[in-house]
Amino acid sequence: MHASPFAANLVVPAELMASSERALPLAVLLQRSPARWQLLLAWLLSLAAGLWLAAVELYAGWYGYSVRFGELDFVISIYPPLTIATLWVLWFGYAWGASLAYLSTLLVAYLSGLPLGWALLFACSNPLGLLVLSLVYRHVKVRYVPSSLPAALFFVTICFISAVSSATGSFIWSYSNKLSAMGAFAVWQGWWSGNFLQTVLTCGPLLLLATPAVLRWREQRWPQRAAAAPAQRWVGLVAVFALCGVLGFLWLSFWLADRSVAAQVGDTAQAWQQRAMLYRDSAMAVYWVLSVLLFALVFLGYRFFRQRTLQLQQAAQSVAFERDWALQRQQEAEQAHHALQTLNRELAVRMAEVEQLQQQLQEQAQRDPLTRLYNRRYLHERLPVELQHAGHLGQSLCLVLIDLDHFKAVNDQYGHAMGDAVLKSLAALFAGRLRSADFAVRYGGEEFCLVLPGCDIAGAAACVAELQQAYAACRVAGDNGALQDLRFSAGIACYPQHGCDEEALLREADAALYQAKAAGRNCVRYRD
Numbered sequence: 001m002h003a004s005p006f007a008a009n010l011v012v013p014a015e016l017m018a019s020s021e022r023a024l025p026l027a028v029l030l031q032r033s034p035a036r037w038q039l040l041l042a043w044l045l046s047l048a049a050g051l052w053l054a055a056v057e058l059y060a061g062w063y064g065y066s067v068r069f070g071e072l073d074f075v076i077s078i079y080p081p082l083t084i085a086t087l088w089v090l091w092f093g094y095a096w097g098a099s100l101a102y103l104s105t106l107l108v109a110y111l112s113g114l115p116l117g118w119a120l121l122f123a124c125s126n127p128l129g130l131l132v133l134s135l136v137y138r139h140v141k142v143r144y145v146p147s148s149l150p151a152a153l154f155f156v157t158i159c160f161i162s163a164v165s166s167a168t169g170s171f172i173w174s175y176s177n178k179l180s181a182m183g184a185f186a187v188w189q190g191w192w193s194g195n196f197l198q199t200v201l202t203c204g205p206l207l208l209l210a211t212p213a214v215l216r217w218r219e220q221r222w223p224q225r226a227a228a229a230p231a232q233r234w235v236g237l238v239a240v241f242a243l244c245g246v247l248g249f250l251w252l253s254f255w256l257a258d259r260s261v262a263a264q265v266g267d268t269a270q271a272w273q274q275r276a277m278l279y280r281d282s283a284m285a286v287y288w289v290l291s292v293l294l295f296a297l298v299f300l301g302y303r304f305f306r307q308r309t310l311q312l313q314q315a316a317q318s319v320a321f322e323r324d325w326a327l328q329r330q331q332e333a334e335q336a337h338h339a340l341q342t343l344n345r346e347l348a349v350r351m352a353e354v355e356q357l358q359q360q361l362q363e364q365a366q367r368d369p370l371t372r373l374y375n376r377r378y379l380h381e382r383l384p385v386e387l388q389h390a391g392h393l394g395q396s397l398c399l400v401l402i403d404l405d406h407f408k409a410v411n412d413q414y415g416h417a418m419g420d421a422v423l424k425s426l427a428a429l430f431a432g433r434l435r436s437a438d439f440a441v442r443y444g445g446e447e448f449c450l451v452l453p454g455c456d457i458a459g460a461a462a463c464v465a466e467l468q469q470a471y472a473a474c475r476v477a478g479d480n481g482a483l484q485d486l487r488f489s490a491g492i493a494c495y496p497q498h499g500c501d502e503e504a505l506l507r508e509a510d511a512a513l514y515q516a517k518a519a520g521r522n523c524v525r526y527r528d
């Protein structure tokens with residue numbers, strides 16, 4: 001039995017392995033197992049660590065590195081809870097990391113004096129950026145561990161898109177803190193660049209170092225089923241999302257720069273100078289963002305078409321494999337068919353041989369070997385059938401017993417060979433003179449029996465008389481001389497008048513034969 005191996009042939013190349021493991025649902029916390037407490041404890045410790053680090057920053061009054069970008073001073077903000085939340089998103093799923101990011105940001109914002117309403121809104125910014133990250137990694141087949149160059153480049157790209165997405169929070173911050181447009185622009189630039197650099201520089205190494213151990217720990221407690229096939233439409237969605245984000249980024253960059261100068265300085269020459277400088281600085285930022293975007297789109301497109309190409313190649317391979325497999329099966333079937341035909345032919349030959357042997361055996365069982373006449377067994381088989389047939393047709397049937405006269409003397413005088421020859425010559429006479437419906441049987445040593453269906457006594461007597469004449473005319477030659485004028489006596493019994501069965505008829509014919517012998521031989525007798 002051949003199993004189609006084409007399914008086994010569909011091996012996904014290593015580089016197309018599912019990028020992120022399937023998310024661990026929050027519902028695992030409801031399962032009755034010690035592992036849920038470990039997980040909850042780990043999550044709470046992560047939250048506490050993030051909050052503690054954020055609080056340290058808050059009270060130390062240090063939010064990141066100050067840099068000068070052209071004429072603009074801004075702080076590349078560092079926000080520790082973001083690193084922890086990103087790792088939770090990638091290792092355990094969006095819900096774990098997003099909830100952690102939201103709660104820590106909410107607390108930090110509230111502690112730093114933001115009104116609760118604004119804080120609740122503001123805390124959505126990082127989960128928004130993480131959503132982009134999570135969506136991309138769940139639906140594009142790239143490993144999130146940056147262990148190879150493509151994976152690392154993809155990681156940097158996605159971190160950038162995620163950072164730009166989450167930087168929307170900077171406007172809420174600026175607005176709620178009543179910062180000028182110029183200040184908002186600086187906060188925003190610092191937010192996304194800090195977010196981006198922090199994620200790449202802290203999460204990247206941590207993912208490389210700790211992912212195997214974390215996943216082993218997770219796998220032991222919550223073994224995963226096979227990852228679902230990624231939906232290709234998400235690739236397009238993510239690309240559109242990124243494009244919209246960056247186009248928004250460009251528009252905001254110029255709008256803020258323009259507004260800041262127009263609002264603060266007015267339409268003077270100094271204002272125009274400041275405006276030109278801001279445009280130049282923004283253009284630089286735009287240049288870098290566009291470069292990254294271009295790279296991201298090219299990379300995403302490359303990955304997408306590579307995946308599609310590989311899938312097509314695999315499909316073509318499996319079709320070719322399936323076709324070869326089917327051809328092979330067909331060849332095997334043809335070979336089997338030929339072998340079967342040869343066997344059938346051999347079987348037919350053997351069957352014919354067996355039939356021939358059976359016929360020979362049957363002949364041997366029914367014939368006398370010396371005279372080739374039927375034997376007594378045949379008479380017992382055939383006579384009842386002939387009697388039944390005669391009864392159906394209302395016809396008569398004669399049975400004649402023949403015994404050679406003085407045959408012993410032949411043997412004694414000329415030898416057994418001559419005796420055999422005499423027996424054979426009489427048998428030949430029967431074969432030549434009887435009708436096709438009649439048959440002759442060698443009944444005993446020198447005794448013969450004739451069965452003549454449809455024949456009455458007169459007909460039988462005439463037949464016997466002809467045979468006696470012919471026999472007398474026979475000349476049988478042997479080594480010791482030749483014999484002529486051979487004689488036999490006969491007794492006739494006729495169905496139905498002398499009997500209706502084999503035994504009665506044989507008895508009657510034997511009695512008649514006895515009478516013929518008694519009457520001097522070379523004659524025929526029957527009862528009228």
Ligand SMILES: Nc1nc2c(ncn2[C@@H]2O[C@H](COP(=O)(O)OP(=O)(O)OP(=O)(O)O)[C@@H](O)[C@H]2O)c(=O)[nH]1
Pocket residue numbers: 370403404405406407408409411415416417418419420423444445446517521
């Ligand atoms: N050569 C030869 N002789 C046979 C065969 N079967 C029987 N005999 C001989 O046939 C002879 C029969 O002799 P008997 O029964 O005395 O009969 P008979 O000499 O013909 O005398 P009647 O029948 O009275 O005329 C015996 O000598 C048998 O040996 C045979 O197959 N071949």
